[in-house]
Amino acid sequence: MNLSKDLMAASSTPLVLGIIAEGETYGYEIVKRVEQLSGGALNWTDGMLYPLLHRLEQQGVLESRWRVASDTGRKRKYYGITELGRKTLHEQQQQWQVINDALNRIWHEMTVNLQRSDTNGCQPA
Template identity: 60%
Template sequence: MRIDKDLVAASATPLVLGILEGDEMHGYAIIKRVSELSGGDMQWTDGMLYPLLHRLERLGYLRSSWGVSEAGRRRKHYAITETGRAALAERQGQWTVVAEALRQVWHSAQRPPAAETGWA
């Protein structure tokens, strides 16, 4: 399934912050985790992720440090900050409202209109 780029963009910040809430990671691990979480339907690229990570770092939502990967390569690791946790909590609230509104719309769209059922 192809995910529309507007939906990918809208969900990118809460996804990254949520993933990093559990533990710090390097960019490739974040890309891999997004793919796992989406069952392979979301395939992020370096060109999409790294500008987002840099923006979130500028906003103070993330901090970065150099570390060594499991393979012994030097990699930049990203971790969520307290400011990032607050931003994540706010985004979670927003997404909960959006998801519930969509659920209601889709649920009501599955029922026949009242005129067809005689419930009017």
């Protein structure tokens, strides 16, 4: 399924903050963790992730530092979450829960109404 860019963008901040809240990490690991946690449903690109990381760092919800990777000797930029980031994550989790609950109620009601109209031979209002 092709997910809309708007929906992907809207969900990216809480996903990234949640992953980084698990512990300091770098870009490639974030992309892989999103794919893993979503069961392969979400496949992000560097072009989507790095502008987001930069924006979140500018907003003060993330901080970064360069470290040398022990396995390759290459420098990598690691991201950690700030206190403001933890607060932002908590707020966004609550907001997404409200949206998710509302959509589930709406879709359930619509399904019930469609089933009623099918059994009555009527079109839904």
